[in-house]
Amino acid sequence: MRLFDTPLEPARLQRNSDDFAAVKLIAESGNDHSVLMLNLNRYTPDAGFPNRGAYHEYITGLGPFLEGAGAKLLWRFPVFGQAVGDQRIDEIIACWYPLHRNFLELYQAPGAAENFRRKSVCVEYAVIHRCPGNRPPFAP
Numbered sequence: 001m002r003l004f005d006t007p008l009e010p011a012r013l014q015r016n017s018d019d020f021a022a023v024k025l026i027a028e029s030g031n032d033h034s035v036l037m038l039n040l041n042r043y044t045p046d047a048g049f050p051n052r053g054a055y056h057e058y059i060t061g062l063g064p065f066l067e068g069a070g071a072k073l074l075w076r077f078p079v080f081g082q083a084v085g086d087q088r089i090d091e092i093i094a095c096w097y098p099l100h101r102n103f104l105e106l107y108q109a110p111g112a113a114e115n116f117r118r119k120s121v122c123v124e125y126a127v128i129h130r131c132p133g134n135r136p137p138f139a140p
Contacts, residue, residue: 034133047122
């Protein structure tokens, strides 16, 4: 099985094949480096967001799971609304990986099946943006 061909994620969370291929190229390049994955999640109505039920199980297990895989949950923020556009998001989560390879290997990390099971129960829609992980964000 290739690193990014895994049945762990629900079918409704569509991967961008081109970007996954780019991540794989970086991971295999010999010039791999850190990456920040910015997750924009919308939760199912029954998930219990922001602090109970399936969401609570997912989010309390996410930090320890990422740390066990060599990554880190940096921060998360609820989204109160959207002034422009029509993409409804409930929460933004920033996850840092020391290498792109760590992101790809996440699917084989200890606890992956349980993490992705929890995710599949409560995440209705997700977009993950790949950002530089080796420098702080722009500041005014």
